[in-house]
Amino acid sequence: MSIRKIIPSGTLLLVLLSHSVRGQKTSYKFDFGPGKVASGFTQILPKDGYSREKGYGFDFDSKVVGQDNGGQQGLTTDGVSSKLPFYFSVAVPEGNYKVTVTLGDAKEATLTTVKAESRRLMLENVKTKPGQFITKTFIVNVKDRKINDGTVVGLKPRELTKLDWDDKLTLEFDHHTVLNALEITKVADQVTVFLAGNSTVVNQDDEPWASWGQMIPRFFKPGVAIANHAESGLTLGSFLGSRRLAKVLSVMKPGDYLFIEFGHNDQKDKGPDAGAFKSYTNRLKTYVSEVKKKGGIPVIVTSTSRRSFGPEGKIINSLGDFPEAARKVAAEEKVALIDLNAMTTTLFNALGEEKSLKAFVHYPANSYPGQDKALADNTHFNPYGAYEIAQCVILGIKEQKLGIARYLVNDLPKFDPARPDDPMVWKWPESPKSSVVKPDGN
Template structure:
């Protein structure tokens, strides 16, 4: 049976057929399988427009709307707008994967945003925020033809669960149309070796389909000296990366190698100091030897940081003053990991590379951001 769900948000008249009405008081429970996880900051208005899907809406201020779904791929379409007021809505799913970033409408304007998600735990959680968020309607449909990009990597890629920490993989959905879903398997602290030895690559290979993608970024932790993670840049590092490439190809999937982005380390002339050295060369050699597309994120991140400059580029990274972010009361000084602004910027560099390399068909499915 094909899954197709339609939700009409807001108070007032009966919902538009065949939509299910969602009120601020509609709380999630296991019986209905949908609703707000909390309605402490959810309200609703109805502007009495002729089209109820435009006139009625909920204001989900820092609210999460959850829907139970069988595991699989789904395209979600959100209608957002207000007849008399400008709006600004940010929307994330799962563990902070962003699909809308301060999406704005003017008074009387309505926007329809669609994106594809991969559900792996029996439900999708949609987190709304922004200075004037709205949700008028949601439609959720199975997306049987979508292509999935599987991400294998470390903490710079992973879904970080503490705001404002962000991996670039977490921000990647912002750049792709509904034909593409992102499944981020990256994990903090992992190297090309430990990711395999912990069974994380195997978990991807159990799911990956022909024509899906496996994107591979390692290097930060391959430099570590412990036996669980350490690799040699021209030896075991290349050997481990070869496993990813060959196993993906054996299943008809398409591997892409991504050099690790630079750390924020400037010299006296304002240029980035390369802390990865031969690991960058090792990956580039392997990409040429195996004829694998290579996204040179090291080169692109170097250009980005140097364009911003030493002090301004701290805004991309997890630099914070004491008291600036609630989860980091003592502040932070981190030149490796990103906050959301940086994660979005790095994901943008990756998307830019897809377009420049003309990776087919991925380049056809990039949004015009």
């Protein structure tokens, strides 16, 4: 199934929300399947594909079947399912959206994982027994390129086909999902956690690449929205230069957060002021200052370690002075520090040189379509590695006693980077789209 999108022109991307015919509506209620339609809901049948005119529907050639269980129970009388991942999209303007799904089947057990936009993990392995129905609610952030003063975020060519930057909210349903109902409502009462970073943070569209920023939504219940503005290959300087910090600041509310993780690509900066204790330090302080001016809460995150094992079989630092510079800025500016560099070093050492391959993009040839050569990348993570690192960030949030810790999910897994999840047991339902192209970044 192809899920490449045709991106509208820059003019359409900048349409003001109040004047967008498709963007005016910010609340939807959908009842899936051919049975009785619940009051106040719009019926969605398997044939209802997405169209720009309608503004909602099954997307990317998704093939689903409808089932009618009979009865008079409203939303649970029917549903849709598929043996393959399927997508449903709704055209909405920028903002945070409360999404509620009703899942289950009258006769069969179901298993559901839900991803949003560019493979952001929202729900993981939700199970129902035959005859059991369950509702789950999560928050999805939708962003656009527009900045208040009429300028736009400078996107890279690869971002023009990303689900993160289009004009829809897209949900992907995996495993054996039976979807009964979907409700989407724009909300303004969420604490938004903005993410600024590089390829170790960004929402990666394609298998087998993944980053911690796209896994972390799974660990929060409503009350927190994750707005990931990271992009592969960026430095503190290029994030500024492409107006991404300006974009974040334009929509930040007092009490919102900005998590800042850079360093990998900053190592490549050239010039008389380049270096961890020069331009990197000065720019990091600029981020902190600008966020504080908006009433926001900056959090400095040290760079994830690379898979760089030394002769003794232990991780050696390949990031120079950059982690230490980040620690120093956090101490001087009196802001929270999540020492992801230290935690990932512990994590990879715990896995060991051989087993840690399971956390990175190391795959033999022909593991994915069009992959005629082996993939061997010691910087970029696969979904398992990204999930483990997201848990490191969650641990840091708890240790730093950040206010958002009260919104962590009730079923939060116990985690210790010195005792990582077994990569041979952890499972991820792969999305249909894959790429052999390494993300930008060092």
